[in-house]
Amino acid sequence: MTAPTELTGTAVLTRLILRRERVRILIWIIAVPLLVLLTATSVKGLYPTQHDLDVAAEASQDNAAAIAFNGPAQGLDTLGGEVAFQVGTLGLVMVALMSTFMTGRQTRAEEEAGRAELIRSLPVGRHANATATLLIVAGMNAMVGALVTLGLIGLDLPVTGSVVFGLSYCALGLVFAGITSLLAQVSENTRVVHGSAGAVLGAAFVLRAVGDIGDGTVSWFSPIGWVQKTRPFAGERFWPLLLVAVGAVAAVAATHALSDRRDLGAGLVPPRPGRPRAAPALGSPLGLALRLQRGSLIAWSCGVFLAGVAYGWVAVDVEDFVADNEAMEDLITGYGGADLTEAYLSQSLLVVALLGAGYAVQSALRLHGEESGLRAEPVLATPVSRGRWVASHLTVALAGSVVVLTSAGLGTGLAYGLTSGELDQVPRLLGAALAYTPALWLLAGLVIALFGLAPRAVTTAWAALAVCFVIGLLAQALDLPGWVRDVSPFEHVPHLPAADPALTAPVLLLTITAVLITAGLVGFRQRDLG
Numbered sequence: 001m002t003a004p005t006e007l008t009g010t011a012v013l014t015r016l017i018l019r020r021e022r023v024r025i026l027i028w029i030i031a032v033p034l035l036v037l038l039t040a041t042s043v044k045g046l047y048p049t050q051h052d053l054d055v056a057a058e059a060s061q062d063n064a065a066a067i068a069f070n071g072p073a074q075g076l077d078t079l080g081g082e083v084a085f086q087v088g089t090l091g092l093v094m095v096a097l098m099s100t101f102m103t104g105r106q107t108r109a110e111e112e113a114g115r116a117e118l119i120r121s122l123p124v125g126r127h128a129n130a131t132a133t134l135l136i137v138a139g140m141n142a143m144v145g146a147l148v149t150l151g152l153i154g155l156d157l158p159v160t161g162s163v164v165f166g167l168s169y170c171a172l173g174l175v176f177a178g179i180t181s182l183l184a185q186v187s188e189n190t191r192v193v194h195g196s197a198g199a200v201l202g203a204a205f206v207l208r209a210v211g212d213i214g215d216g217t218v219s220w221f222s223p224i225g226w227v228q229k230t231r232p233f234a235g236e237r238f239w240p241l242l243l244v245a246v247g248a249v250a251a252v253a254a255t256h257a258l259s260d261r262r263d264l265g266a267g268l269v270p271p272r273p274g275r276p277r278a279a280p281a282l283g284s285p286l287g288l289a290l291r292l293q294r295g296s297l298i299a300w301s302c303g304v305f306l307a308g309v310a311y312g313w314v315a316v317d318v319e320d321f322v323a324d325n326e327a328m329e330d331l332i333t334g335y336g337g338a339d340l341t342e343a344y345l346s347q348s349l350l351v352v353a354l355l356g357a358g359y360a361v362q363s364a365l366r367l368h369g370e371e372s373g374l375r376a377e378p379v380l381a382t383p384v385s386r387g388r389w390v391a392s393h394l395t396v397a398l399a400g401s402v403v404v405l406t407s408a409g410l411g412t413g414l415a416y417g418l419t420s421g422e423l424d425q426v427p428r429l430l431g432a433a434l435a436y437t438p439a440l441w442l443l444a445g446l447v448i449a450l451f452g453l454a455p456r457a458v459t460t461a462w463a464a465l466a467v468c469f470v471i472g473l474l475a476q477a478l479d480l481p482g483w484v485r486d487v488s489p490f491e492h493v494p495h496l497p498a499a500d501p502a503l504t505a506p507v508l509l510l511t512i513t514a515v516l517i518t519a520g521l522v523g524f525r526q527r528d529l530g
Contacts (some may be wrong), residue, residue: 075234141154178251409433452523
């Protein structure tokens with residue numbers, strides 16, 4: 001009989017993860033390439049001639065806000081370069097998040113839930129689970145890179161640039177898989193691991209943005225900067241991928257080394273002792289829910305605020321950016337109003353509202369996380385009713401959505417007000433952002449309905465948000481029929497400030513939200529916990 005090693009059972013655990021996470025893996029593998037290919041298709045329609053590409057390149061070349069948000073201005077006079085500019089950084093962030101969430105879920109979350117200890121009681125090596133996880137995540141990144149490459153080649157973009165673009169996605173995903181697995185050795189809390197990896201991603205984004213606005217030197221301190229130094233569709237070079245490979249291998253090696261120095265379930269950094277006495281607010285379900293979700297609320301608010309700043313900063317130059325491109329002008333003015341700047345601001349607020357909807361879905365899904373993590377039972381064992389417990393997290397989701405939209409409106413309004421010299425635009429754009437409140441509340445209500453009636457399908461709320469993204473961002477470019485657009489609640493909200501205010505549709509959305517929440521509460525009261 002072969003003696004067990006530290007990798008014994010890796011193949012079995014790999015099959016187990018594939019079987020258990022097959023739906024989530026499939027969604028990620030499809031979603032990221034789909035985003036890239038839909039954007040590439042849209043770009044082809046917006047810039048049908050070389051003249052259009054030249055005008056767009058000239059407008060973006062010295063636009064610091066656009067470069068900070070999209071990436072380095074390289075090869076913008078080509079269709080491939082414009083595709084890489086429009087979707088490159090966003091897609092890279094999505095790939096990094098995919099690797100972060102999947103790696104954290106299969107490593108630290110398994111230990112925190114106690115399942116890793118059960119598996120380790122069998123003849124399974126110490127590093128088998130981490131290795132199986134990295135193999136799965138590496139395979140996911142390889143599939144994403146391959147699909148992106150084949151899709152871009154299918155759109156008649158240059159083969160070499162398409163290959164480099166796909167490799168950059170795969171490479172960054174591998175780096176963040178290694179970073180997350182390394183952070184999973186440090187903390188024993190899954191949320192801290194994900195938050196720390198998110199902080200690393202945020203720092204990488206900021207360093208890349210600062211470097212690209214400057215002379216490019218600072219970008220070399222960012223993994224995102226590394227992969228963008230491959231210059232897809234702009235004189236490709238493969239050697240920066242060596243930095244990525246070294247970084248990923250170093251992170252994995254450090255993970256294995258640190259794993260040998262800690263106990264199963266524990267982190268290298270012990271948790272900080274709590275206060276001798278809990279805050280009085282924690283004695284209520286609402287206070288506890290707010291305490292559990294305050295970190296994500298702050299993070300989402302800061303994120304949409306910065307996104308709003310980026311969009312608002314560009315608004316004063318949008319007419320120069322569009323110039324003689326009738327396709328781009330038609331796309332922007334399709335959001336309502338005859339004024340191009342007003343239409344652009346409406347489109348920008350729609351985008352940041354869609355981003356903010358991620359908070360509404362995540363916050364409402366916290367109920368499912370508390371239940372599946374067996375933390376709901378101790379709370380409900382006290383004199384706290386099911387309805388009151390659900391209402392506490394729902395209140396945080398609904399009120400937090402307003403806070404997030406307020407941050408988005410303030411960011412857009414302040415940036416546009418400062419650049420245009422019209423600070424009276426701040427309250428106007430703040431109100432325009434808050435107009436999307438019914439749409440965010442409806443998505444939160446959908447989560448509650450699924451949580452109460454079909455808890456196994458509750459995570460499909462993310463798919464609903466993805467559909468809203470596709471409709472909101474690409475409906476005009478893809479010329480989607482009206483019945484498809486009507487699926488998204490964001491299409492029933494007046495696109496202020498370009499459109500005229502209206503109350504009928506928002507009231508209808510709020511009514512549907514109330515029905516969904518009521519159905520979810522009734523269903524939760526009647527089903528078994530867990």
